[in-house]
Amino acid sequence: MLELILGDLAGNVRVWLGALLVAAATGAVGAVVGSGFQTAIAVGGDQALALYGLAGTILLLTVITALIVTGTVANLTVALQQRGYALWQLAGVAPGRVRAVVTTQLALVAVLGAAAGCVAASPALGPLWRLALSDVDVRFDAREAVPVIAVVVLVVTLGGARSAGRASRTPPIRSLREPELPDRSMSAGRWVTGLATLAITAAIVVSLPGRDPDRLTAPLTFVGPLTAGVLAAFGPLYLAPLLRGWTGVVPVTLSGAWFLARNSTAHHIARSTAAISPITVAIALAGGLYAADATVSGGDSPGAGSVALLLGGPLLLSLLGAAATVFMGSGRREREFALLLAAGGTPATVLAAAAAEAVIYVLTAALLGLVAVAVTALAGAAAVDTAPSFGLAAVAAVTGASLVLTLAATVLPTALALRRDVPRTLARDA
Structure with missing residues (x-):
């Protein structure tokens, strides 16, 4: 199963690169939200209230956006590989295993992308928050990055759940044509x-x-x-x-x-x-x-x-x-x-x-x-x-x-x- 997961990712780099890029962007935005909450806990007082309000608003806007974007990306990722999933079934891979492979691939890509997004966003967090709160000392470390990555994985796999199910139901006849x-x-x-x-x-x-x-x-x-x-x-x-x-x-x-x-x-x-x-x-x-x-x-x-x-x-x-x-x-x-x-x-x-x-x-x-x-x-x-x-x-x-x-x-x-x-x-x- 591991060979199938990694081999398919390597063989369809262009397709999975889009999902990776979206996961990285979601992780970068999640780092902004996570840094806001972590800084609010550390500083307290009126600054904390402002940080909680801003971070909460960004979080809600990001969740709405991420569910739509990751859903469409996941749907397209599966649609572009329907013939491959049909060939898997002809080779003896059970539908349940097809679904498990696709879900695992989405989760793996989400982990890699979210981690890269958190790392890439870290240098920009301080300047970005100071656009609204000039004297804030922004904090963000691995303790906050872990839940951010977990949330991104949840959002990506949730957005791709329907697509993974459709992949497992791809009829083998699709291997003969790819409309x-x-x-x-x-x-x-x-x-x-x-x-x-x-x-x-x-x-x-x-x-x-x-x-x-x-x-x-x-x-x-x-x-x-x-x-x-x-x-x-x-x-x-x-x-x-x-x-x-x-x-x-x-x-x-x-x-x-x-x-x-x-x-x-x-x-x-x-x-x-x-x-x-x-x-x-x-x-x-x-x-x-x-x-x-x-x-x-x-x-x-x-x-x-x-x-x-x-x-x-x-x-x-x-x-x-x-x-x-x-x-x-x-x-x-x-x-x-x-x-x-x-x-x-x-x-x-x-x-x-x-x-x-x-x-x-x-x-x-x-x-x-x-x-x-x-x-x-x-x-x-x-x-x-x-x-x-x-x-x-x-x-x-x-x-x-x-x-x-x-x-x-x-x-x-x-x-x-x-x-x-x-x-x-x-x-x-x-």
């Missing part, structure tokens, strides 16, 4: 998660009217990412039609590359969801914070230091998660690119189609993120009886950063794939 058919089904877990998140979001919104305006911003900040979580949970119900609908605005005769990208993103919905959901969360986080603060405070913007401390980690996790998922899937698309070239397409067309896919991912996420931001702004405006502010500058900034990262993660691997010999690629994957 990625659109998955429009809503599982019981998705229904429960989506409805529970919707109920929590509605409870927060209902509780806002009548509160002291000075205490509205904190709960209102959670409305955006929670709404993004609802949208992610119910994605199978609407995402494919949404992609086909708005991308159909561009006529087929105007751009062949756009036509290819439009059909690819709508058909490969599992891959598209994995790229879109993290960006949606990132936009909801940043836009929601600015919308909440500006709506309640009448136009004032939160300080840069507070924004960096509260949103820096969750935003990093979301954007890296989106880029990682795009990069993970690019290795399995070499045959697709080779087929396009064999059918008469040019390298320029293939590159343009890859860039168009990145644009579709980001703009779709921006549409969904704006829904989450609008819910935040309208809920805040109704609570204080004022005009809503939608944080459009923050939305535009995060959308632009997401587009740059997604283009890099999409176009660069495509350019490298185009350098391969077409007949050899088709013969190898046939």
